[in-house]
Amino acid sequence: MKMRRSLGERIFQPVNIVFLLLVTLLCVLPFVYLLSVSLSSKTAVSTGQVFLWPKDFTFEAYKFLYEKPEFLRSFLVSVVRVVLGTSINMLLVVLTAYPLSKPASKFRAKNVYTWFFVVTMFLSGGMVPTYILIKELGLLDSIWALILPGALNVWNMVLLMNFFRQVPVELEESALLDGAGHLTILFKVYLPVSLPALATILLFTIVGHWNAWFDGILYINSPSKYPLQTYLATIVQDANMSNMRNLSEEKLQQLAVLSDKSVRIAQIFLGALPIMLVYPFLQKYFIKGLVVGSVKG
Amino acid sequence: MKRFQIKKDNTIYHLMLLPGVIICLIFAYGPMCGLIMAFQEYNPFKGFFGSRFVGLDNFRYLFHMPDFGTAFFNTLYIAAAKAVLFLAVPLLLALLINEVRSKRYVKTVQTSIFLPYFLSWAILGGIILEIFSLDGIVNQILGFFGQDAVSFLGSNKYARHIIIWTDVWKSMGYNMIVFLAAITNIDPSLYEAASIDGAGRLKQAIHITIPAMAPMIFLLTVLSLGNLLNAGFDQILMLYNPLTYETTDVLDTLVYRIGIYNQQYGIATAMGLFKSVISVTLVAVSNWIAYKFTDYRIF
Numbered sequence: 001m002k003m004r005r006s007l008g009e010r011i012f013q014p015v016n017i018v019f020l021l022l023v024t025l026l027c028v029l030p031f032v033y034l035l036s037v038s039l040s041s042k043t044a045v046s047t048g049q050v051f052l053w054p055k056d057f058t059f060e061a062y063k064f065l066y067e068k069p070e071f072l073r074s075f076l077v078s079v080v081r082v083v084l085g086t087s088i089n090m091l092l093v094v095l096t097a098y099p100l101s102k103p104a105s106k107f108r109a110k111n112v113y114t115w116f117f118v119v120t121m122f123l124s125g126g127m128v129p130t131y132i133l134i135k136e137l138g139l140l141d142s143i144w145a146l147i148l149p150g151a152l153n154v155w156n157m158v159l160l161m162n163f164f165r166q167v168p169v170e171l172e173e174s175a176l177l178d179g180a181g182h183l184t185i186l187f188k189v190y191l192p193v194s195l196p197a198l199a200t201i202l203l204f205t206i207v208g209h210w211n212a213w214f215d216g217i218l219y220i221n222s223p224s225k226y227p228l229q230t231y232l233a234t235i236v237q238d239a240n241m242s243n244m245r246n247l248s249e250e251k252l253q254q255l256a257v258l259s260d261k262s263v264r265i266a267q268i269f270l271g272a273l274p275i276m277l278v279y280p281f282l283q284k285y286f287i288k289g290l291v292v293g294s295v296k297g
Numbered sequence: 298m299k300r301f302q303i304k305k306d307n308t309i310y311h312l313m314l315l316p317g318v319i320i321c322l323i324f325a326y327g328p329m330c331g332l333i334m335a336f337q338e339y340n341p342f343k344g345f346f347g348s349r350f351v352g353l354d355n356f357r358y359l360f361h362m363p364d365f366g367t368a369f370f371n372t373l374y375i376a377a378a379k380a381v382l383f384l385a386v387p388l389l390l391a392l393l394i395n396e397v398r399s400k401r402y403v404k405t406v407q408t409s410i411f412l413p414y415f416l417s418w419a420i421l422g423g424i425i426l427e428i429f430s431l432d433g434i435v436n437q438i439l440g441f442f443g444q445d446a447v448s449f450l451g452s453n454k455y456a457r458h459i460i461i462w463t464d465v466w467k468s469m470g471y472n473m474i475v476f477l478a479a480i481t482n483i484d485p486s487l488y489e490a491a492s493i494d495g496a497g498r499l500k501q502a503i504h505i506t507i508p509a510m511a512p513m514i515f516l517l518t519v520l521s522l523g524n525l526l527n528a529g530f531d532q533i534l535m536l537y538n539p540l541t542y543e544t545t546d547v548l549d550t551l552v553y554r555i556g557i558y559n560q561q562y563g564i565a566t567a568m569g570l571f572k573s574v575i576s577v578t579l580v581a582v583s584n585w586i587a588y589k590f591t592d593y594r595i596f
Contacts, residue, residue, distance in 0.1 A: 012499075017397065020402075020406050027466070033424075046432075095314070100314075117321060123325075125332055127549075127569060128552065129330075133324070151324075214530075214531050239423070241538060261427075264423070268423040271420050287474060
């Protein structure tokens with residue numbers, strides 16, 4: 001009995017380990033491939049000699065990028081967007097979550113407000129009416145079009161609201177006795193004890209702003225104002241279209257497209273790099289966030 | 298007496314909520330009013346009030362459009378396939394990872410699988426196009442075995458499957474972590490008792506782990522119903538092209554092309570509204586089922 005079980009296990013264990021190794025490679029190798037293409041010479045790339053190790057190692061593509069204004073410009077737009085957008089998001093989420101975390105006995109209008117916000121999680125006007133609204137407000141081509149529509153993330157608000165509810169009432173009451181106002185209580189009592197939840201929301205918000213690209217395509221007309229991800233998306237979409245052209249047209253054209261392949265890939269890699277650098281924190285707080293989110297008040 | 302007054306004065310609460318209310322009113326409720334365009338022959342110069350009302354004409358036009366039927370079918374196909382795989386693949390991975398004894402190996406695998414989740418489709422789309430391009434690594438490998446290069450994303454035979462599986466690839470880490478957390482919460486004494494009774498690891502997985510996770514799997518299945526019309530807009534926008542519209546065009550991408558590209562605002566809004574009505578109904582039904590059968594609440 002015992003023997004048979006260990007035999008089955010002896011076969012299963014290595015197979016399982018190898019299978020999981022393959023899945024792991026499937027998730028990591030694309031990025032290695034990206035890096036190795038971006039560090040290879042154009043000729044090596046266009047003749048298809050590059051696999052997972054750079055061929056004719058060169059920083060050519062990155063040097064080219066450094067001299068190309070578009071990439072750096074979009075990078076700066078993204079930085080502005082992340083800083084400005086995240087500050088506004090955080091301020092709004094904190095300010096709305098605090099009153100809504102009060103029991104209805106203390107704040108009677110609470111339920112009305114909560115419903116007012118939660119409804120927007122499920123109902124929306126959709127892409128075209130939102131686009132027309134942004135246009136009518138004169139926000140097209142402005143960075144505010146990327147920040148204001150999502151300035152209040154209701155999901156994060158609910159998350160923080162649930163967290164605030166667990167703050168002991170005694171803390172608030174003693175502060176009130178000392179004559180503190182609600183803003184002071186929020187910033188001096190609630191926020192310091194809610195740091196794990198705030199850190200999670202902060203990271204989500206930063207990543208959300210950094211990764212957003214479609215709103216840039218929709219609302220920004222001048223490429224000089226594109227955030228980085230939008231700029232990358234346009235490059236990739238161009239490549240997608242040229243992919244199509246390859247089917248019908250001559251090899252020459254194909255080679256012309258291929259020549260800037262390593263530059264394109266270098267840009268994609270650099271666009272992914274900031275996320276990969278903060279990834280260890282992301283993973284840690286994300287798993288914490290799952291726990292925070294699952295605690296229901 | 299004075300303290301009593303401070304406590305009952307809620308002005309500060311209303312003031313704190315004001316900025317959020319204004320943002321929501323403008324950017325969430327504003328566009329909802331714009332849905333009136335679905336019943337208009339909307340003219341940007343005349344606005345909502347000046348444009349002519351056409352009743353259900355936009356919807357009638359829509360339902361006779363061949364592209365609409367194609368997009369509707371593709372949406373259901375892609376969304377349903379993703380919904381099933383988003384549960385099945387992570388569940389399988391979680392069960393397999395749970396059998397690995399080395400903690401370090403588990404952590405490495407987990408960290409790698411979760412990475413693509415945090416990258417945008419602008420980046421991942423770029424990577425996938427590169428990998429599946431005519432001179433990409435997949436075709437290089439095929440070439441090594443003497444096969445002709447295939448334009449994977451330009452072919453109706455492959456594009457849809459690539460869209461489904463690459464999204465599974467991007468997202469599987471999320472549900473996998475959720476499932477792993479659920480597995481760790483299972484009472485270890487159940488396993489001890491089972492192994493004393495002579496149950497092997499496989500039997501333990503079938504008779505303890507999976508039943509213990511059944512409520513969660515049920516809940517996630519029910520909730521995924523609400524996404525049946527969301528096939529993954531930003532992914533498809535990156536990966537599809539006119540050659541594969543037949544198999545990859547979905548409602549959202551069609552709305553985008555008609556509404557923003559061709560500026561047929563009324564028709565695109567009608568299509569968006571059609572989609573929203575079905576989606577909201579599905580979300581309501583799924584949340585109701587979830588509420589009824591489990592203790593799930595949104596807040």
